Amino acid sequence: MKLRHLTSSSTGRPLKDQFLEGRQFSARALTAFLIILAAIFLLSLRYIYLQVINYEEFTARSITNQVRIVPVAPNRGLIYDRRGRPIAENRPAYRLELVPEKVVSVEQAIDRLGLIVELPDDALEKFQESQKRYRNFDSVPLKFNLTEEEVARFAVDRHQFAGVEIVPYLARYYPYGELLTHVLGYVGRLDVDDLNRVDEGNYRGTTHLGKDGIERYYEDVLHGISGIEKIETNAQGRILKVLERENPVHGDDLILALDVQVQQAAWDALAERPGAIVAIDPNDGSVLALVSKPAFDPNLFVHGISSKDYSAILAAPGRPLFNRPLLGGYEPGSTLKPFLGLGGLESGVVTAQDEVFSSGAYYLPGVSRPYRDWKKGGHGRVNMLGALEQSVNTYFYQLAYDMGIDRMHDYLDQFGFGKPTGLDLLGEKSGVLPSRAWKRGQFEEPWYPGETIIAGIGQGFNVVTPVQLANAVATLSNGGTRYKPRLLYASKHAGNDQADKVHAPVQVQVPVTDRANWDLIQAGMRLVVHGERGTARAIKPESGFEIAGKSGTAQVAAQAVDEDMDESTAQHLRHHALFIAYAPFDKPSIAVAVVVEHGGGGSREAAPVARAVIDAWLSQELAQ
Amino acid sequence: MKRVIPGWVKWPQLDIPLLLGLLLLMAFGLVVLYSASGEQMDVVYRQATRLGVGLAALLVLSQVPPHILRIWTPWLYALGIVLLLATWSVGVGRGADRWLDLGLFRFQPSEIMKLAVPMMMAWYLHPRHLPPEPVSILVSSAIIIVPAVLIARQPDLGTALLVAVSGGFALFLSGLQWRVIFGMVALAAAAAPALWLVMHEYQRDRVRTFLDPESDPLGSGWNIIQSKIAVGSGGLTGKGWLNGTQSRLEFIPERHTDFILAVLSEELGLLGVLFLFSIYLFIAGRGLYVASMARNTYARLLAGSLSLTFTVYVLVNAGMVSGLLPVVGVPLPLVSYGGTSVVTLLAGFGILMSIYGHRNFIR
Numbered sequence: 009m010k011l012r013h014l015t016s017s018s019t020g021r022p023l024k025d026q027f028l029e030g031r032q033f034s035a036r037a038l039t040a041f042l043i044i045l046a047a048i049f050l051l052s053l054r055y056i057y058l059q060v061i062n063y064e065e066f067t068a069r070s071i072t073n074q075v076r077i078v079p080v081a082p083n084r085g086l087i088y089d090r091r092g093r094p095i096a097e098n099r100p101a102y103r104l105e106l107v108p109e110k111v112v113s114v115e116q117a118i119d120r121l122g123l124i125v126e127l128p129d130d131a132l133e134k135f136q137e138s139q140k141r142y143r144n145f146d147s148v149p150l151k152f153n154l155t156e157e158e159v160a161r162f163a164v165d166r167h168q169f170a171g172v173e174i175v176p177y178l179a180r181y182y183p184y185g186e187l188l189t190h191v192l193g194y195v196g197r198l199d200v201d202d203l204n205r206v207d208e209g210n211y212r213g214t215t216h217l218g219k220d221g222i223e224r225y226y227e228d229v230l231h232g233i234s235g236i237e238k239i240e241t242n243a244q245g246r247i248l249k250v251l252e253r254e255n256p257v258h259g260d261d262l263i264l265a266l267d268v269q270v271q272q273a274a275w276d277a278l279a280e281r282p283g284a285i286v287a288i289d290p291n292d293g294s295v296l297a298l299v300s301k302p303a304f305d306p307n308l309f310v311h312g313i314s315s316k317d318y319s320a321i322l323a324a325p326g327r328p329l330f331n332r333p334l335l336g337g338y339e340p341g342s343t344l345k346p347f348l349g350l351g352g353l354e355s356g357v358v359t360a361q362d363e364v365f366s367s368g369a370y371y372l373p374g375v376s377r378p379y380r381d382w383k384k385g386g387h388g389r390v391n392m393l394g395a396l397e398q399s400v401n402t403y404f405y406q407l408a409y410d411m412g413i414d415r416m417h418d419y420l421d422q423f424g425f426g427k428p429t430g431l432d433l434l435g436e437k438s439g440v441l442p443s444r445a446w447k448r449g450q451f452e453e454p455w456y457p458g459e460t461i462i463a464g465i466g467q468g469f470n471v472v473t474p475v476q477l478a479n480a481v482a483t484l485s486n487g488g489t490r491y492k493p494r495l496l497y498a499s500k501h502a503g504n505d506q507a508d509k510v511h512a513p514v515q516v517q518v519p520v521t522d523r524a525n526w527d528l529i530q531a532g533m534r535l536v537v538h539g540e541r542g543t544a545r546a547i548k549p550e551s552g553f554e555i556a557g558k559s560g561t562a563q564v565a566a567q568a569v570d571e572d573m574d575e576s577t578a579q580h581l582r583h584h585a586l587f588i589a590y591a592p593f594d595k596p597s598i599a600v601a602v603v604v605e606h607g608g609g610g611s612r613e614a615a616p617v618a619r620a621v622i623d624a625w626l627s628q629e630l631a632q
Numbered sequence: 633m634k635r636v637i638p639g640w641v642k643w644p645q646l647d648i649p650l651l652l653g654l655l656l657l658m659a660f661g662l663v664v665l666y667s668a669s670g671e672q673m674d675v676v677y678r679q680a681t682r683l684g685v686g687l688a689a690l691l692v693l694s695q696v697p698p699h700i701l702r703i704w705t706p707w708l709y710a711l712g713i714v715l716l717l718a719t720w721s722v723g724v725g726r727g728a729d730r731w732l733d734l735g736l737f738r739f740q741p742s743e744i745m746k747l748a749v750p751m752m753m754a755w756y757l758h759p760r761h762l763p764p765e766p767v768s769i770l771v772s773s774a775i776i777i778v779p780a781v782l783i784a785r786q787p788d789l790g791t792a793l794l795v796a797v798s799g800g801f802a803l804f805l806s807g808l809q810w811r812v813i814f815g816m817v818a819l820a821a822a823a824a825p826a827l828w829l830v831m832h833e834y835q836r837d838r839v840r841t842f843l844d845p846e847s848d849p850l851g852s853g854w855n856i857i858q859s860k861i862a863v864g865s866g867g868l869t870g871k872g873w874l875n876g877t878q879s880r881l882e883f884i885p886e887r888h889t890d891f892i893l894a895v896l897s898e899e900l901g902l903l904g905v906l907f908l909f910s911i912y913l914f915i916a917g918r919g920l921y922v923a924s925m926a927r928n929t930y931a932r933l934l935a936g937s938l939s940l941t942f943t944v945y946v947l948v949n950a951g952m953v954s955g956l957l958p959v960v961g962v963p964l965p966l967v968s969y970g971g972t973s974v975v976t977l978l979a980g981f982g983i984l985m986s987i988y989g990h991r992n993f994i995r
Binding site: 030032033038044047052054059062067070073241 | 763860861862863866897902909913923932936946947955
């Protein structure tokens with residue numbers, strides 16, 4: 009705009025011209041207004057960009073802001089014994105959880121929490137390890153099973169701990185403690201390695217899973233299916249309301265075939281001696297008792313065992329962590345004799361009437377080494393019945409010699425020796441049922457005749473587990489039906505009223521050539537308890553029912569086996585006492601295998617234990 | 633314009649369209665505030681009271697003729713400078729020495745400067761030859777820079793900026809040559825790195841966060857991110873009044889003060905935002921119209937720069953809420969909850985009303 013200025017004549021400077029200034033101002037004001045208009049227009053474009061073009065993205069982010077999806081852990085199924093006694097329970101407890109995102113420094117928070125709540129020294133490490141499976145905004149458990157006092161103390165100081173919360177949950181509890189440890193196993197804190205064997209998605213809200221025993225074997229049914237909760241949270245992460253909930257399917261309740269009373273009786277009968285007891289119902293393969301002693305309190309492992317407690321268990325005598333019925337390999341000793349005897353009869357190598365003269369020592373042709381009887385001077389002439397009643401070694405040396413190792417192997421194999429029984433627990437050992445092929449495979453050595461002779465009395469290479477032995481006795485007592493032994497009796501699906509029975513599958517039907525042979529062996533075992541010269545006549549019941557049994561002694565050190573060892577023999581050098589039995593004789597409902605480690609003689613040490621187990625079971629059955 | 637009002641009745645000479653625009657804005661603001669405060673009626677009452685006080689100031693100032701204001705101007709400016717210096721020694725407040733406790737109420741001297749600086753500029757330029765000559769430009773710059781620096785040192789970058797801008801507008805409206813304007817802009821751009829050096833760490837943080845909010849999503853970037861989510865998720869028509877989740881669940885920081893526009897955007901959507909912008913635009917336009925009707929330089933420059941400064945509040949606040957500008961503490965005028973800015977703003981409009989009412993007098 010061209011302006012012609014009026015100038016002052018005295019100064020030469022232009023005078024103020026209100027009219028011109030007014031026009032100049034209006035021009036500037038208009039310019040300014042246009043600039044504002046343009047600015048508001050650009051700003052509006054920004055809002056259109058946010059609210060129209062990016063509407064969906066921001067809506068999604070607003071929803072994620074507001075709604076959190078949290079897993080809802082299902083309740084773990086309970087476990088009962090066959091009489092409905094709860095043996096694994098869920099108890100309400102409190103745990104401390106921390107959201108890493110909401111805490112300025114995890115280290116500091118843990119330090120400060122340590123003043124209120126008792127935290128183990130490695131709390132931080134454990135936390136960091138378990139944090140790996142969580143997202144940064146997930147709540148990570150820091151300490152389980154808070155005491156009431158700790159809960160109260162935290163409640164008072166809660167305002168100081170943003171991002172830390174006390175969460176109620178159900179904690180596993182084993183009311184019978186060590187009595188059932190080696191059956192139930194225990195649950196423990198889920199760690200990164202466990203994620204390889206479970207569906208991670210289903211375990212998002214789960215903190216514990218079965219680490220051992222039944223808890224581990226039936227983990228998938230006990231766990232259930234995780235639910236989902238959509239919750240609305242505010243900026244502080246406080247839950248305002250539950251928007252949607254997909255309920256979890258709780259885990260199945262399990263009913264075990266095990267009878268706690270029988271288990272307790274077996275446990276008590278072992279007293280302070282380490283050992284193993286397995287009792288099986290010959291009618292269906294149900295495991296009635298499975299004892300491994302010593303044991304430990306599984307409840308210690310549920311909340312994370314302290315290193316002090318753990319070293320105490322490791323240092324305890326008798327290896328409490330060792331699950332003897334499954335893992336313990338014992339020489340069967342004379343407990344193998346009934347099976348061998350039956351093999352001899354069924355294969356026609358001997359007859360019931362065939363007699364052998366026991367002089368106290370047996371010699372292989374052309375070999376000077378004696379194979380001894382346990383009774384000095386021998387037992388004289390005995391047939392199968394007498395040989396079983398008095399456990400005459402010479403008879404079985406001769407029988408083994410006549411049968412040969414491979415025929416022995418093939419027959420005993422049908423009773424499940426030398427391989428896992430398939431019991432519903434993990435880690436079962438096979439034991440050893442020797443044969444020429446086995447020895448060649450194992451040692452690349454030929455079989456020697458002497459090895460056949462000692463195999464005749466269950467020594468040498470033979471190794472059985474207590475579960476195998478009990479299952480073989482059950483098979484023998486029921487006339488040859490070998491089941492896969494089962495701890496699980498029935499399971500109850502969440503929401504169902506009725507439990508569904510689980511049937512133990514039949515593994516093998518041992519062929520029966522002549523029923524009389526079986527009767528004869530069983531009669532021989534009856535004489536062990538009821539015969540006048542029976543090795544275990546001390547446990548003969550006064551009335552009511554009859555027991556069939558067989559004692560055995562497993563060598564620990566290489567020394568001659570006497571049926572009853574000297575009291576003075578050092579404890580750890582004493583042989584393991586074994587006893588197998590079933591009862592009632594005419595209609596068996598329980599088959600037992602007992603191992604008393606370093607007990608000495610089978611009849612004296614192990615037989616009374618078997619009797620106690622049988623009594624506990626039959627009194628229960630009669631009460632029914 | 634002939635009026636049929638008896639001479640002895642001294643009706644306030646108010647610009648009715650401007651007043652209606654302001655009342656509409658305030659009413660709309662209170663509605664949004666009710667939601668933004670989490671439906672706390674007492675917050676709304678308190679804000680309404682302040683607005684009432686502001687309106688009273690508006691009415692009073694509208695009766696003071698511009699030539700009287702002009703006489704007061706240097707004294708008001710001087711008082712403002714003295715008070716700003718006083719905050720250095722006796723200021724109270726959270727971290728920033730902005731407040732002066734006068735016993736009865738606490739008071740932000742920088743608020744005076746929002747009015748005193750444009751007034752002083754108008755006062756100074758009023759008798760000068762316009763467009764301003766180099767000497768006038770230098771003196772004007774000093775009038776602006778001294779209080780701006782004092783306020784920036786408090787530290788209150790937002791207010792310092794608004795004060796400087798209000799003075800700058802007076803200079804702009806006085807017809808400052810474009811080459812000078814561009815020269816100053818270029819100089820300011822060159823001075824930016826120097827400004828970075830004298831900034832406080834928290835101010836630098838705000839700039840850093842502004843440049844890349846996602847770099848610290850839980851720390852200083854949180855505000856910008858959550859505000860953008862609120863705005864964006866509002867969409868065209870919004871989630872509905874009282875239904876904004878970002879606001880209800882407290883994801884929006886300062887939701888009833890500086891970020892109240894985020895609440896509005898979330899609940900009322902783009903349409904609500906555009907409606908608000910229209911009101912502001914109307915008020916600014918009307919203010920400039922009033923300014924251009926004034927008959928002397930003082931009134932024109934003052935009215936013009938007050939109107940323009942008002943829009944700067946809106947632009948800066950809306951830019952901040954939408955993530956276009958760094959987070960500076962500039963409220964959304966007459967909508968954000970907060971005391972002194974409401975009174976100052978309405979007092980400014982009182983001056984505009986006075987200029988409108990006395991447009992026919994030449995002094």
